Amino acid sequence: MTAMQPALRLEGIVKTFPGVRALDGVSFDVMPGEVHALMGENGAGKSTLMKVLGGIHQPDAGRIIVNEVPVQMATPLEAKAKGIVFIHQELSLAEELSVAENIYLGELPCKSFGRVDWALLYERTNDILKRLNVGFNAKTLVGDLSIANQQMVEIARALTHDAKAVIFDEPTASLTDAEKVVLFDVIDDLKAAGVGIIYISHRMEEIFKITDRISVLRDGSYRGTLTTCDTDQDAVTHLMIGRALDLSRSAAQHELGDVAIEVRGLCCGKLFQDVHFEVRRGEVLGFYGLVGAGRTEIAETLFGLRSPSAGEILLNGQPVSIASPADAIAMGISLVPEDRKGQGLILGMNCRDNMTLPQISDLTAGPFVAEGSEIAIFDQYRDKLDIRTPGWKQQVGNLSGGNQQKIVIGKWLSMRPDILIVDEPTRGIDVGSKSEIHNLIRDLAAQGYAVIVISSEMPEVLHVSDRIVAMYSGRVMRTFAANEVTEDNLIQAISGIGGDRVA
Amino acid sequence: MTALTRQDIGRLLARQGILFAFVAFMVAFTLANGRFLAPDNVMGVIRSSAILGVMALGVTFVVISGNLDLSVGSMMSFSTIVVLDLHDKIGPALAIPAMFALTMCLGALIGFLVGYLRLNSLIVTLGMLSAIYGLTLTWSGGKNMDIADKAGTWFGVFGQSSVLGVPVPILMFGGLAVVLAFMLAKTPFGRKVYAVGGNGVAATFSGIPRARIVFLCYVLSSFCVATAGLMQASRSMGSQNTVGQGLELSVLAAVILGGASLMGGSGTIFKTVIGVLILGFIQNGLLLVGLQFYVQYVVTWVIIILAVWLDIAVKRGRLWSPIA
Numbered sequence A: 001m002t003a004m005q006p007a008l009r010l011e012g013i014v015k016t017f018p019g020v021r022a023l024d025g026v027s028f029d030v031m032p033g034e035v036h037a038l039m040g041e042n043g044a045g046k047s048t049l050m051k052v053l054g055g056i057h058q059p060d061a062g063r064i065i066v067n068e069v070p071v072q073m074a075t076p077l078e079a080k081a082k083g084i085v086f087i088h089q090e091l092s093l094a095e096e097l098s099v100a101e102n103i104y105l106g107e108l109p110c111k112s113f114g115r116v117d118w119a120l121l122y123e124r125t126n127d128i129l130k131r132l133n134v135g136f137n138a139k140t141l142v143g144d145l146s147i148a149n150q151q152m153v154e155i156a157r158a159l160t161h162d163a164k165a166v167i168f169d170e171p172t173a174s175l176t177d178a179e180k181v182v183l184f185d186v187i188d189d190l191k192a193a194g195v196g197i198i199y200i201s202h203r204m205e206e207i208f209k210i211t212d213r214i215s216v217l218r219d220g221s222y223r224g225t226l227t228t229c230d231t232d233q234d235a236v237t238h239l240m241i242g243r244a245l246d247l248s249r250s251a252a253q254h255e256l257g258d259v260a261i262e263v264r265g266l267c268c269g270k271l272f273q274d275v276h277f278e279v280r281r282g283e284v285l286g287f288y289g290l291v292g293a294g295r296t297e298i299a300e301t302l303f304g305l306r307s308p309s310a311g312e313i314l315l316n317g318q319p320v321s322i323a324s325p326a327d328a329i330a331m332g333i334s335l336v337p338e339d340r341k342g343q344g345l346i347l348g349m350n351c352r353d354n355m356t357l358p359q360i361s362d363l364t365a366g367p368f369v370a371e372g373s374e375i376a377i378f379d380q381y382r383d384k385l386d387i388r389t390p391g392w393k394q395q396v397g398n399l400s401g402g403n404q405q406k407i408v409i410g411k412w413l414s415m416r417p418d419i420l421i422v423d424e425p426t427r428g429i430d431v432g433s434k435s436e437i438h439n440l441i442r443d444l445a446a447q448g449y450a451v452i453v454i455s456s457e458m459p460e461v462l463h464v465s466d467r468i469v470a471m472y473s474g475r476v477m478r479t480f481a482a483n484e485v486t487e488d489n490l491i492q493a494i495s496g497i498g499g500d501r502v503a
Numbered sequence B: 001m002t003a004l005t006r007q008d009i010g011r012l013l014a015r016q017g018i019l020f021a022f023v024a025f026m027v028a029f030t031l032a033n034g035r036f037l038a039p040d041n042v043m044g045v046i047r048s049s050a051i052l053g054v055m056a057l058g059v060t061f062v063v064i065s066g067n068l069d070l071s072v073g074s075m076m077s078f079s080t081i082v083v084l085d086l087h088d089k090i091g092p093a094l095a096i097p098a099m100f101a102l103t104m105c106l107g108a109l110i111g112f113l114v115g116y117l118r119l120n121s122l123i124v125t126l127g128m129l130s131a132i133y134g135l136t137l138t139w140s141g142g143k144n145m146d147i148a149d150k151a152g153t154w155f156g157v158f159g160q161s162s163v164l165g166v167p168v169p170i171l172m173f174g175g176l177a178v179v180l181a182f183m184l185a186k187t188p189f190g191r192k193v194y195a196v197g198g199n200g201v202a203a204t205f206s207g208i209p210r211a212r213i214v215f216l217c218y219v220l221s222s223f224c225v226a227t228a229g230l231m232q233a234s235r236s237m238g239s240q241n242t243v244g245q246g247l248e249l250s251v252l253a254a255v256i257l258g259g260a261s262l263m264g265g266s267g268t269i270f271k272t273v274i275g276v277l278i279l280g281f282i283q284n285g286l287l288l289v290g291l292q293f294y295v296q297y298v299v300t301w302v303i304i305i306l307a308v309w310l311d312i313a314v315k316r317g318r319l320w321s322p323i324a
Helices: A046-053 A075-079 A099-103 A118-132 A148-158 A176-194 A202-210 A235-239 A295-302 A325-330 A340-344 A351-363 A369-385 A401-413 A429-447 A460-465 A487-494 B006-032 B038-065 B070-092 B090-118 B119-139 B166-188 B188-198 B201-204 B211-234 B248-257 B269-288 B297-318
Strands: A008-017 A018-031 A037-038 A063-065 A069-071 A083-088 A165-168 A197-201 A215-219 A221-227 A258-270 A270-281 A284-289 A309-313 A318-320 A335-337 A419-421 A450-455 A467-472 A475-481
Touching: A008 A046, A018 A046, A018 A063, A037 A046, A037 A202, A046 A165, A046 A369, A063 A176, A083 A148, A099 A118, A118 A148, A118 A176, A148 A176, A165 A295, A176 A197, A176 A202, A202 A235, A202 A309, A202 A467, A215 A235, A215 A309, A221 A235, A235 A284, A235 A429, A258 A295, A258 A401, A270 A295, A270 A450, A270 A475, A284 A295, A284 A460, A284 A487, A295 A419, A295 A450, A325 A335, A335 A369, A335 A401, A340 A401, A340 B201, A351 A369, A351 A401, A351 B188, A369 B119, A401 A419, A401 A429, A429 A450, A429 A460, A450 B166, A460 A487, A467 A487, A467 B006, A475 B006, B006 B269, B038 B070, B038 B188, B038 B211, B038 B248, B038 B269, B070 B090, B070 B248, B090 B119, B090 B211, B166 B188, B166 B269, B188 B201, B188 B211, B201 B211, B248 B269, B269 B297
Parallel strands: A018 A221, A037 A197, A037 A215, A083 A165, A165 A197, A284 A450, A284 A467, A335 A419, A419 A450
Antiparallel strands: A008 A018, A008 A063, A063 A069, A215 A221, A258 A270, A258 A309, A309 A318, A467 A475
16 A cells, blocks of 8 residues: 555446446546546547446446545535536536636525625635636626636636546637646646546647546456556557557648639628638648637538628639528538537437438438438448448437547538538547548548548648648638648747738 | 346336326226227227327427427317308308418418527417417407308318218328328428427538428428318317317327427327327226316326426436436
8 A cells, every 4th residue: 555545546337238338347546636637439438437427327336435435426416525526528607697606506605594695705716716817706707708717617616625536528628729728727736736637638739748647448448557757649549449540641642623612802790801712622721720710610601601791702613602501512512510419410310311411302202202222322421431330220329429420421421512621520539530530531632522621630630631721810821831831830820920921 | 137127117117108107097997987998989089089189290290390389279269260250151162271271371470480580489389379369259259150051061071971980080180190190201301300300500500491491390280270170160060269279288298298309309290199099098088987077187287297207207317307
């Protein structure tokens, strides 16, 4: 026994669902003051493990030990009371209430006759906010805060309790780089206060920057724990997927075709202004920029979801007006949207129906849907994209993130578009599927598609794009050719510094 | 097979609970009154459920598209009064299409408000419930409507006659159920209804015109209501202004009982028909065991609560789930 006791220890956690052994004897521990990464592909069992820790699922076997005391948690409230606090990717705050009310919701300090002691409430809240070093105060309405600051409110809420372990679930998914720095500072403070931290993320750079140890799950079982400073990305990846990953840059090897789409001086109110670019057949044009730089809005305009306030869109040299997604589809434009579950899929529908939805009106025999043709399309793209599902009847909500994304991509490829726009192609999906999707994008370009890729991940943009448009605050700062882009000049361009404006 | 755990039983109850409850009801009623399962009683139940059933078919589309229709009862009163009044003025051959056109205009208005103006369907149809009642009373002057020459018209064919021993209302209900079942399950329109109710944003991102689909669901629902009104008017040849009052809740109960989720995106015509029959048998059974007719209003409410609870319980995977 060492002198220090783990803040949180898991011993042989087993959880079985009908037909699936979701967790198969998972054991690891988190020391006080340690940042412990939990990694694994989607479907590896991370979410189930978190639900067990959060009191949502009960383990079939195994023990959860907090500060050397075995605990049982039947509800999320009990988990909180035992000192296990979650910072979720999806925030759970009341937007119409103030920061202070959100932080102390359910336990507001009271005076006589049940009156809230506002002075004490604001004082306590401001004490905590001071520790976090944030730019808002106790009285600010949560709805007025940015996502990053709302996350700070969640963290502040965790600090009001005597938290033994804080679990961060993909905390940086919607944060800008500057906001990430603040978050990492807060995590450092928590460390210093002796809290054990479990940090779940797909982003390797972050993992290597802030964590002390890395535990890996694969297929529901525990694959080992590595000490961060003694290992590297390849080793972690190998543990996660059982093979090495190739992320080297791959430029176009083939001839480019004609200009498929050209955009001239496109504006949409305050969202973006004076946007110029063109994409040739066989080319991947990457869009890189911070969240809110206007990239997604450009994609939505090209897909008929927003109307431009000025400017022109030319397809094959002809000016067109795209008034609705139906127009865009008819003109050969497909959009794989950024929010897979919210915009891309109908989770309660089966795989086949999701995939054929945009063309359902054309897949008919008499008045009825030609289900045979539908199944043929599904089979074709399941094989082509290597979608792993028991069959077309499977509800897409039951698939892993990577396979869901492939369904969305298949849905749009089966439309045989001229122009494919992919917004955040690999958000929230595991490393293995990520590289498959990158290869797929390159293949599509090689087959002559004009592809636009929007991404917030620099390695991804650098990896898949032939040229890169850097955006900042609704404007195109610079368009880079493959041979002139470096990480440094790209970061400068999207931060609004330097970057001569080249249209 | 291993023994069932408590969890398994809970899951099974949650999923098939309505069926268990129904079987328990049927057994209890049959024991209490031997006539319950007699062929003429069964036929009678189906026949008296037909009008409600036809309305439930249309509401199934509306509910799957993610909306509500609380105006169907009031709208059914309207179509009944209108077709009876026009019958004596312009004759049945013109009165029927005129009534269908007027009723479907009301459906189109609701569809426009909910689909194109994006107003909340609960508010719109609750308001329409009242507005259409007013319209009906204005049309009739508040008086009961009667066909003058009941013996000299063929109008009774939709409510009173039989073909090969099967009452026409049952044939109309069955026929419409088959047509709409195919429309919902097998046509592109039906698929789009599921898509719009399942995830409206994703439907938009797939190029589906959401507003038009919602609009069409309400027009379809009003077509079903007009059919129900025709059956009602034909059966009684005369009517009060309040003939459809309260039916909206029974219709909704049948649709939910069949398993359509109020969140939209799920449900089938077949299940709705089952829901209609369950409701009909329960109400009939209550009468046969000697309870007052009025008890059925309470029972309808209990059934709605039970069905909604089980629907939610299946989603959450547990029966007991207080707001935490």
